[in-house]
Amino acid sequence: MRISTRINGVARQFDCQPGDTLFDVLRRMGLRGVKEGCDREGTCGACTVLLDGKAVLSCITPAPKVAGREVLTIEGLGDVASPHPIQVAFADAGAVQCGYCSPGMILSTKSLLDRTLVPTQEQIAEALSGNLCRCTGYVKIFDAVRDAAAALQQEKKDNER
Amino acid sequence: MSADRTRDLQVVGHSVRKVDSLGLACGQELYVADYATPDTLVGYVVPSPYAHARIKRIDATRARAIAGVHAVLTHEDIPRIAHTTAGQGYVEPSPYDNFVLDSKVRFVGDRVALIAAETLEIAEEAGKALDIEWEMLDPIFDPDHAMDEGAPIIHDEPEAHMPIPVPYDPKRNMAAGANMGDGDIEQALRTSPKVYSRDFSTQYAQHCPIEPHVTLGYLDARNRVVLITSTQVPFHARRITAQAVGIPVKRVRVIKPRIGGGFGAKQEVLLEPLVASLVLATGRKILMQLSRAEEFLSRTRHAIKVGIDGGFNEDGTINGLRMRVQSNTGAYGAHALTVMCNCGSKVLPLYRMKAVAFDAKAVYTNLPVGGAYRGYGATQAAFAMECFLDEVAEDLHLDPIEIRRRNHILPGEGSPVFAALGEGKPGVEQKIGSSGLAECLTLGAKAIGWEEKRSKPGTGTLRRGIGMCALMQGSAIPEIDLGAVHIKMNDDGSFNLTCGATDLGTGSDTILAQIAAEVLGVDETEVLVYSSDTDLTPFDVGAYASSTTYLSGEASRRAALAVAEQIREIASEMMESHPDPATLVLKDKAVVAPDGSRVTLGEVGLRSLYQANQRQVAATGSAISHKSPPPFSAHFVEVTVDIQTGQVRVVKYVAAVDCGTAINPKLAEGQVEGSVLNGISYALTEEYQFDDKGRMRNTGFNDYKIFGTQDTPEIQTILVPTWEETGPYGAKSVSEICINGALPAISNAIYDAVGVRLREGPFTPDRVLAAIRQKA
Ligand code: FES
Ligand code: FES
Numbered sequence: 001m002r003i004s005t006r007i008n009g010v011a012r013q014f015d016c017q018p019g020d021t022l023f024d025v026l027r028r029m030g031l032r033g034v035k036e037g038c039d040r041e042g043t044c045g046a047c048t049v050l051l052d053g054k055a056v057l058s059c060i061t062p063a064p065k066v067a068g069r070e071v072l073t074i075e076g077l078g079d080v081a082s083p084h085p086i087q088v089a090f091a092d093a094g095a096v097q098c099g100y101c102s103p104g105m106i107l108s109t110k111s112l113l114d115r116t117l118v119p120t121q122e123q124i125a126e127a128l129s130g131n132l133c134r135c136t137g138y139v140k141i142f143d144a145v146r147d148a149a150a151a152l153q154q155e156k157k158d159n160e161r
Numbered sequence: 162m163s164a165d166r167t168r169d170l171q172v173v174g175h176s177v178r179k180v181d182s183l184g185l186a187c188g189q190e191l192y193v194a195d196y197a198t199p200d201t202l203v204g205y206v207v208p209s210p211y212a213h214a215r216i217k218r219i220d221a222t223r224a225r226a227i228a229g230v231h232a233v234l235t236h237e238d239i240p241r242i243a244h245t246t247a248g249q250g251y252v253e254p255s256p257y258d259n260f261v262l263d264s265k266v267r268f269v270g271d272r273v274a275l276i277a278a279e280t281l282e283i284a285e286e287a288g289k290a291l292d293i294e295w296e297m298l299d300p301i302f303d304p305d306h307a308m309d310e311g312a313p314i315i316h317d318e319p320e321a322h323m324p325i326p327v328p329y330d331p332k333r334n335m336a337a338g339a340n341m342g343d344g345d346i347e348q349a350l351r352t353s354p355k356v357y358s359r360d361f362s363t364q365y366a367q368h369c370p371i372e373p374h375v376t377l378g379y380l381d382a383r384n385r386v387v388l389i390t391s392t393q394v395p396f397h398a399r400r401i402t403a404q405a406v407g408i409p410v411k412r413v414r415v416i417k418p419r420i421g422g423g424f425g426a427k428q429e430v431l432l433e434p435l436v437a438s439l440v441l442a443t444g445r446k447i448l449m450q451l452s453r454a455e456e457f458l459s460r461t462r463h464a465i466k467v468g469i470d471g472g473f474n475e476d477g478t479i480n481g482l483r484m485r486v487q488s489n490t491g492a493y494g495a496h497a498l499t500v501m502c503n504c505g506s507k508v509l510p511l512y513r514m515k516a517v518a519f520d521a522k523a524v525y526t527n528l529p530v531g532g533a534y535r536g537y538g539a540t541q542a543a544f545a546m547e548c549f550l551d552e553v554a555e556d557l558h559l560d561p562i563e564i565r566r567r568n569h570i571l572p573g574e575g576s577p578v579f580a581a582l583g584e585g586k587p588g589v590e591q592k593i594g595s596s597g598l599a600e601c602l603t604l605g606a607k608a609i610g611w612e613e614k615r616s617k618p619g620t621g622t623l624r625r626g627i628g629m630c631a632l633m634q635g636s637a638i639p640e641i642d643l644g645a646v647h648i649k650m651n652d653d654g655s656f657n658l659t660c661g662a663t664d665l666g667t668g669s670d671t672i673l674a675q676i677a678a679e680v681l682g683v684d685e686t687e688v689l690v691y692s693s694d695t696d697l698t699p700f701d702v703g704a705y706a707s708s709t710t711y712l713s714g715e716a717s718r719r720a721a722l723a724v725a726e727q728i729r730e731i732a733s734e735m736m737e738s739h740p741d742p743a744t745l746v747l748k749d750k751a752v753v754a755p756d757g758s759r760v761t762l763g764e765v766g767l768r769s770l771y772q773a774n775q776r777q778v779a780a781t782g783s784a785i786s787h788k789s790p791p792p793f794s795a796h797f798v799e800v801t802v803d804i805q806t807g808q809v810r811v812v813k814y815v816a817a818v819d820c821g822t823a824i825n826p827k828l829a830e831g832q833v834e835g836s837v838l839n840g841i842s843y844a845l846t847e848e849y850q851f852d853d854k855g856r857m858r859n860t861g862f863n864d865y866k867i868f869g870t871q872d873t874p875e876i877q878t879i880l881v882p883t884w885e886e887t888g889p890y891g892a893k894s895v896s897e898i899c900i901n902g903a904l905p906a907i908s909n910a911i912y913d914a915v916g917v918r919l920r921e922g923p924f925t926p927d928r929v930l931a932a933i934r935q936k937a
Contacts, residue, residue, distance in 0.1 A: 032195040033188020035421070037371040039452045043862035046371055074188035083187055091182035094827040097835065098666025099185025100372045100421030106186060125870040132862065134369050134422050135666050137834030138873045140827075 005066045007031075008076025014063075022058035022066055023047050026073060033074035033103045034058055037132065045131030048104035049073050055111040057130070074103035077110065085155065086110055089148035090141075097135035105131045109145050117153045119145065163884035163891055167822055171748075173679040173890045176827035179671045180690060181419065181664070190419045193375040193391050197448045201377070202231055204432075204439050204449030205284035207273040207291060208458070209266035212300040212527040212855035213313060216264045220292040221274065229279035230287045232442040236262040236274075239438055240407045243320035247495040247532070248394035248401065248428045250641055250702055254585035256329055256336060256494040258321040261405055261434050265298075267315050267492035268527050269856045270458035277439045277447055300527035302855055304464075304489040307334040307524040315492060315525040327498060327585045336490045337498035337523040339585075341505070343577035344516030349481025353472025357553055360468040361545035361920045363904070365461050365489075365849035368534055369867050372421020373456040374429075378436035379446040381414070386437050389416045393427040393663050394703030395693045405434035406441065413437070417693045420665035424839070425533035427665065428705045429460045429495060454860035460532030461849070463500050463523075464489045467545035472516075477557050477564040481516035484509060484542065488523040491530040497523035498585050500531065503538030506588060508546050510576035510791070511633045512568040517578060527855050533705060535836060536900040539634055540843075547630035547905030548920060551912065561909065562602050562611070565631045565795075572596050589639040591788040595893070597819030597881035598631060601795035604879050605629065605817035609797035618914045622805050625812075626914025629797045630905040635789035636885075636894035637708035642785065644713035645699035648677060648688075648720045649779035650728070652770050654750060654762025656681065658720075661693045661701030662713035667896055668828040669709045673717040675824055676889050680721035681728075682747030683762065699781055707792075707894030710824060712784050714889040719782030727778045728752060728765050735760050735768060790885050792893045794818045796837075796902030800910040807930030809911060811841055811874040816902065818878065821885035821893035832896045833878045840903030842868035848923050 004013050007029070014025055026034045026049065037044035040059035047059040050072040078084035086106050089095075096102050105128060112119055112127035119127070124145045133141060167174045184190040221233040239261055247255035262272055274291060278284035299313040306312060316331035323329035328338035350356055376390040386408065392398045395415040403410040420427065432449050439447045451459060468485035486504045490497035505519040523531075534540070554564040570576060572593050580590040606612070609627060618624040637644075646660045658677055664670040674688040681688070692698060701713055729742035732752035740754045747753075751761045769778050797815040802808070816833050823829040846866045850858045859865045884891035908919045917932040 031188075032191065035192075035372070036194075037373070037421075037453070038862055039454060041453075041861060041863070044371060044453075074186075077187075079187050080183050080189060083183060087183065087186040090186045091178055094176070094179065094182075094831050096179065096182040096185045097668065097831055098370070098372070098420060098422040099182070099190060100192065100370075100666075102186050103188045125873070128870040130869075132371060132867060132869055134371055134424070134839065134867065135835045136831055137836075137838035137876055138870050139834040139876050139878075140831055141870075 001064060003064055003067045005069055005071060007071045008073060016063040020063040022061040022063050025063045026058060031073050031075055035100055035103060037100065045104045046101055048107050048131060050107050050111055053111060053114055055108045074107060077106065085151040086148040089151060090144045093140050093144035093147055095136060095140040095144035101131055101133040105133065105141060109148060113149055113152055117149050119149060163822060163882040166884055166891060170679055170890065172675045172685050173824050174822060176825055177675060177685050179668045179828060180674060181670060192372060192419050192421055193377050193389050194448065194450055196377050196389050198446065201446040201448045202277045202279060202443065203281050203284050204436055204447040205276045205278065205281060205288065206435060207276060207288035209269060209271040209273050211266060211295065211297065212269050213298040214266050215296040215298060216293055217296050218294040223292060224287040224290040227283060227287050227290060229283040230276065231445060232277040232439055233287060234262065234275040234438060234442055236264050242405055242407055244401060244405045245495055246429050246431055248397040248430045248703065251400060252324045254325050254498050255496055256321060256323045258316050259493050261438055268529055270529065271492060275435055275439055277443050277445065300855055302526055302528055304487060304524050304526055307526050315527060325585050334525040335522060336494035336525050337501055339502050339521045341581040342518040343581060344481065346481045346483050346516040346518040349516035350470060350472040353480045354475055355473040355557065358470045359549050359552060359920065360466065361548060362466040363464055363541040363544055363922050365464045365529065366843050366847045367457050367461050368424035368426035370422030370424060370426055373451040373453060374427065374432050374459055375450040376432040376436045377448045378440040380440055380444055385412050385414055386440055387414045387416065388433050388436060389418060390433055391420050391427055392417055393423045393665055393705055395663060395695055396661055396700050397703060398430045398433045399695045401430040402433040402437050406437045415695045417663055423665040423704065424535045425537065425705065426460050428533040431459055457857060457860045457865065458529050461529050462534040463531035465504065465541035467504060467542050469545055469549045471549065471553065473553055475557065477554065477559045477567050479512055479514040479568050482509065482514055483518040486521035489526055489528065490523045491526055491528045493530045494523065495530060496533050497531065500538040502582055502584065504542035506578055506582040507539035507634055508542040510578040511570060511631060513570060519582060529857065535897050537897065540901045543632055543901040544904035548908050551909040552918065561629055562606055565602065569598055569631060584638060584641065589788060594790055594887060595821055595883040595885040596793050597883040598793035598795065600881045601793060601817035601819055602631065604881065605795040605797045605815050608815040608877055608879060609799055609813065611797065614799065616913060623801045623803055624914040626800050626802065626910040628906045628908065628910030628913055629795065630902050630909065632794040632796065632898055632901050633791040634707055634894060634898035635791055636711035637786045637789055638706045639786050639789045642702045642706060642708050642712055643783060644701045644708065644716040645781055645783045646673060646713060646716040646720045647699045647781045648724050649777060650724060650766050650769065652766045654766045655687045655689060658688050658690045658717065659698040660713060661698045662709050663693050663704040665704055667704065667832065668825065669713065671828065672710050672714060672824045676714050676717045677721040679890065680718060680725055683750050687750065707897045710892050711888050711894050712786055714824065714892060715784035716782040718889040719784060720780050723780030723782060724778060731765050731769055732760050734774065788887060790887060790893050792818065792820045792895060792898050794898050794902065796906045798906040798910050800907060800914060802911055802914040802929060804915060804933055807926035807933065809845060809907065809924050809929055811907065813875045814841065815877045815879065816899050817881055818895065818899060819881045819883050820895035821883050821888050822891035823880050824890065824892050826880055829880060829895045830878045833899045834876050836897065836900035837876050837903065838868055838873060840900040843923065844903040844907045845923055846925065
């Protein structure tokens with residue numbers, strides 16, 4: 001089956017076999033920031049990407065489901081030459097230890113901060129509840145989300161001026 | 162004291178950004194699986210369905226005929242070489258009881274055969290197509306009966322042996338034994354006014370790195386086996402792989418890229434020999450990645466029973482303690498001896514006593530295999546010791562903090578345990594150089610509100626309780642562990658730092674860069690770190706035993722000092738007055754003379770490589786340690802216990818930690834927070850459930866719960882700076898100690914809340930409720 005979609009802002013077409021998940025397809029395209037940490041049973045969050053701005057687990061998302069929609073992976077958010085403020089906040093807050101959970105965490109954060117720039121602790125914990133991290137104890141991840149929110153707020157203010 | 166010495170530091174002691182963090186946050190840093198190419202085959206281990214059985218006959222003809230199968234290896238196809246998977250120094254203090262493949266399986270999930278195929282589905286199909294005639298053997302699951310007369314013998318193969326002279330008796334399922342003592346424990350117990358005896362037990366658990374074990378292997382153009390692997394121990398992985406598959410060490414190259422967490426699980430040389438075998442058989446590139454379910458059956462935390470008998474005076478001072486340890490090492494003895502010995506050596510020296518005894522055994526069972534796990538025995542034994550002390554304090558009407566204050570070891574003091582208990586041989590005597598434990602106790606108590614909140618459980622459904630504990634660990638294995646770092650200078654005055662030390666997310670690359678940068682008078686961003694590649698980087702034992710900051714950090718300091726000396730000589734040649742090099746100071750990316758003359762490091766670099774008296778400015782620093790200075794910590798926790806459901810919730814957790822100088826406070830805090838939450842998760846939810854056939858039933862995150870964001874309580878870290886004379890810039894270790902506190906602190910807090918003692922983990926609602934009902 002041939003599927004047309006937009007990935008990281010670019011129109012893409014791909015072939016998919018029956019049973020292919022979005023995860024399979026993204027990895028095949030060389031998007032290596034999408035990670036796998038459970039047996040693709042949707043329990044770790046390492047494979048999180050944004051589908052039309054909403055965080056989804058790519059390992060349990062059937063590939064055909066993205067037809068005509070917009071996928072954002074960590075590669076599309078920013079790179080080291082021009083990182084997104086959330087990526088910078090994670091790096092600066094000490095929220096990245098092994099980093100294996102980070103792409104998923106950061107994309108879940110993006111989907112939260114697209115909705116609100118003044119998230120409560122409960123909202124943060126809720127938004128990241130599907131993303132497991134074994135390294136950090138989440139403390140610095142919560143810090144990073146708040147720092148990112150502040151940075152984005154500042155950015156917004158600067159833009160309005 | 163420590164503040165005076167750290168005040169002028171420019172890089173050390175500062176929370177600089179972790180060098181790889183932005184690349185990780187952008188998804189650009191690469192992990193093992195990211196190196197796979199489209200032609201890579203899948204490596205697969207056919208798991209044993211039985212806990213104890215012999216393969217009488219195995220026929221792979223049908224499996225090999227399946228389209229897309231490139232190799233099927235059974236025990237008949239490869240050399241049979243006894244080795245240990247424990248990634249320890251040579252000679253490993255673990256029994257050689259493991260084979261790449263064997264004619265016997267010893268637990269459910271053990272290796273039956275290896276397959277290389279185009280896809281995982283094909284490999285699994287081939288596994289099912291193996292024609293196997295089994296001889297079923299009686300399994301033994303209960304560690305209490307593993308050494309009984311007539312119990313099934315798990316390692317009846319003639320090759321099983323212990324490579325060092327310590328008690329090992331596979332015919333009785335004994336994987337290790339250790340005894341030590343100092344003073345007359347019997348007399349101490351007989352004559353003490355107060356004598357107590359309690360027994361505790363801890364459960365099986367898994368590290369759960371979010372990236373499971375994964376190894377990619379191929380043959381390079383010189384017919385060498387290259388392994389890109391998720392390991393904490395690249396050099397041990399090289400040595401043990403070569404040994405296990407029967408090829409020379411020089412034919413193996415191990416590369417460690419970014420690692421998705423380890424926590425001890427990856428101190429095991431587990432997949433590397435399997436992948437090497439398949440690479441040699443096929444000549445193809447092979448990627449073997451454990452599924453989450455398989456990861457649970459890779460290596461675990463040893464389930465250990467710890468009993469303590471103690472003789473006390475009325476004032477709470479200790480006359481003597483005896484610790485009795487029974488460790489369940491499962492089907493293989495990896496780390497059996499050393500984890501068990503750590504129960505004593507990382508817990509008993511925390512307190513002063515006149516007599517001490519340690520009596521330990523590790524037994525084989527047909528269950529998943531124990532291994533290295535952050536805390537490494539100290540976790541299990543600290544639970545026993547710190548709950549025990551809480552009970553004693555209560556009986557003696559002493560505040561739990563006070564009983565620790567009256568007994569804990571102080572700077573300048575030693576412990577007979579240090580000298581008596583090493584890694585399968587006597588340990589190394591040492592006196593405590595630095596300790597901030599007294600301050601940890603004070604600051605932690607204040608932060609949790611000890612005085613105000615203790616012993617006020619309230620009366621509703623939700624009862625509140627406060628608990629605490631004190632902890633120690635070590636920093637490196639003395640007289641054994643080696644860390645080495647190489648630094649060379651570039652033509653712009655930047656440096657390459659290569660090391661075998663293994664950053665598995667801990668931030669050690671950054672820590673080593675900070676230490677070198679401090680010596681060289683530059684920002685850490687001028688020091689480009691590369692770790693680890695056995696072809697390119699100097700040796701290091703790897704990331705375990707809380708050694709990296711202390712040991713590899715010292716190696717980094719030494720390498721940088723030697724480089725700095727070379728730089729001073731060149732700078733002196735360049736300066737008109739040719740000042741004595743010893744008077745020159747490296748700072749702000751330059752070399753400065755007392756008279757104010759100055760050359761930049763860039764000028765030094767250019768001259769050294771292109772202009773005059775050319776030579777490569779470079780040096781290697783090596784460090785071994787003659788002691789293992791303990792970090793200390795005091796943990797305090799506030800919990801609620803629902804007396805209707807038995808549900809325990811942590812409201813707030815305070816960890817006050819003395820890790821010497823924190824080279825990077827933010828990263829040190831991260832180590833504390835991560836280990837604290839792992840500890841809480843272990844204390845409250847994590848455990849293996851087995852059926853009566855020895856099959857683990859909860860092999861996924863749905864049934865084996867690890868804490869997520871919504872379970873996380875407020876965690877407060879208090880770093881209490883001290884200065885460890887033998888560590889780089891006063892540093893000790895930080896990464897392991899804080900995983901040990903949650904079990905005892907929470908158990909003690911539950912007692913404060915509802916008056917029941919939980920001596921067995923985890924503290925699930927069922928267990929807590931049963932204890933509450935039993936009391937009522
Ligand atoms: S890989 Fe674990 S949730 Fe998708
Ligand atoms: S940083 Fe390692 S799993 Fe989150």
